[in-house]
Amino acid sequence: MAPDRxxxxxxxxxxxxxxxxxxxxxxxxxxxxxxxxxxxxxxxAVSKHLKVLExxxxxSRGRDAQRRPCxxxxxxxxxxxxxxxxYREVWERNFRxxxxxxxxxxxxxxxxxxxxxxxxxxxx
Amino acid sequence: xxxxxxxxVTTPSDREVKMVRVFxxxxxxxxxxxxxxxxxxxxxxxRGFSLAICEGDFKVGGTWRFVLRGPDGGEMGMRGxxxxxxxxxxxxxxxxxxxxxxxxxxxxxxxxxxxxxTVTITVRYESKQIRDAVIASGMExxxxxxxxxxxxxxxxxxxxxxxx
Numbered sequence: 001m002a003p004d005r006x007x008x009x010x011x012x013x014x015x016x017x018x019x020x021x022x023x024x025x026x027x028x029x030x031x032x033x034x035x036x037x038x039x040x041x042x043x044x045a046v047s048k049h050l051k052v053l054e055x056x057x058x059x060s061r062g063r064d065a066q067r068r069p070c071x072x073x074x075x076x077x078x079x080x081x082x083x084x085x086x087y088r089e090v091w092e093r094n095f096r097x098x099x100x101x102x103x104x105x106x107x108x109x110x111x112x113x114x115x116x117x118x119x120x121x122x123x124x
Numbered sequence: 125x126x127x128x129x130x131x132x133v134t135t136p137s138d139r140e141v142k143m144v145r146v147f148x149x150x151x152x153x154x155x156x157x158x159x160x161x162x163x164x165x166x167x168x169x170x171r172g173f174s175l176a177i178c179e180g181d182f183k184v185g186g187t188w189r190f191v192l193r194g195p196d197g198g199e200m201g202m203r204g205x206x207x208x209x210x211x212x213x214x215x216x217x218x219x220x221x222x223x224x225x226x227x228x229x230x231x232x233x234x235x236x237x238x239x240x241x242t243v244t245i246t247v248r249y250e251s252k253q254i255r256d257a258v259i260a261s262g263m264e265x266x267x268x269x270x271x272x273x274x275x276x277x278x279x280x281x282x283x284x285x286x287x288x
Contacts, residue, residue: 027198028223087141087259088133095131095145097167098157102149105157 012056017041018049025059025072035070138252141259143245151236154243155212158232164190173200184209188217219247226250228258 012018021035036046050070053059062069132144147154157163161178168175173192176199180188183206190202201222208216212234220227226249233244249255 084133084135084141084259088131088143091133091143091145092131094167094169095147098154099147101157101163101166102147102153105153105163106149109153 008056009058012052012058015049015052018053021046021049021053021070022058022072025070029062029069029071031067031069033067135255136246139249139255141247141249141255143243145243145245147241147243148239149241150239151234151241152212154241155215155234158215158234158243159209159211180206182206182209224254226254228254 013022017039020039024030024035024038032043032046032050035050036043039046050059050061053070054061058073059070060073062071130146134142134144136142157167159180159182161180164178165175168190169192172195175190176193177189177191179190180186182188186206188204188206192200192202194200202219203222204218204220204227206215206217207229208214214234215230215232217230218227219230228250229248231246231248235242235244247255249258
């Protein structure tokens with residue numbers, strides 16, 4: 001990614017409201033009204049933030065004149081943050097849980113086998 | 125070679141993501157953990173989601189359905205068909221999300237060596253665009269945290285942190 005593009009990305013991300021807007025858009029596209037709702041902020045103020053995000057290439061806006069829905073543009077972010085790192089982390093968290101489950105299954109298996117091979121006491 | 129606990133993620137082609145992970149257990153056990161609901165519920169749940177509902181007819185041609193529940197109570201449905209299933213070696217299933225278009229095909233291989241199992245998961249998406257969006261949507265949960273980490277990363281690369 002070109003350095004000035006990276007600067008724009010970063011400048012856009014340096015604001016908590018804009019990060020919150022991106023977080024909201026990560027779960028689906030939304031219009032300005034919807035985005036303004038959780039923030040104690042006027043629609044024009046939110047629109048200003050959206051312009052910064054759009055300029056940084058972090059979001060795109062639909063052509064629907066009324067609503068102009070905003071959509072997250074994942075690519076600049078992915079470029080900047082090391083593409084697969086987050087994906088890897090998400091799955092690694094899952095797999096660590098699976099490690100624990102497998103440990104439990106192995107312990108259970110050993111116990112079951114031990115029970116099966118146990119013989120009744122023999123008389124002398 | 126057989127170090128457990130290190131997940132490798134690569135993109136072997138424009139439409140694929142491949143994950144390789146070694147587990148310290150025999151493959152029949154690992155295979156079960158991937159194909160039995162009562163076990164899947166114990167570990168499966170990307171992005172802070174837990175597997176609230178798991179229904180599956182795990183055989184060739186059988187269908188499966190998951191409902192994942194997010195930390196804020198939001199739900200996300202997934203479903204698909206089992207295309208190949210050779211216990212405990214190989215599983216191929218189709219996968220689609222209720223809220224997103226498109227279907228991906230997931231191939232999971234289980235190879236056992238010295239009591240450890242190497243699991244290779246290859247997800248093939250319908251297009252590069254969909255794959256890229258899925259990878260990036262890892263941000264869905266805890267997005268702000270991701271952005272904060274990104275900020276640290278950029279800072280470490282010598283970019284100015286003040287502003288906005």
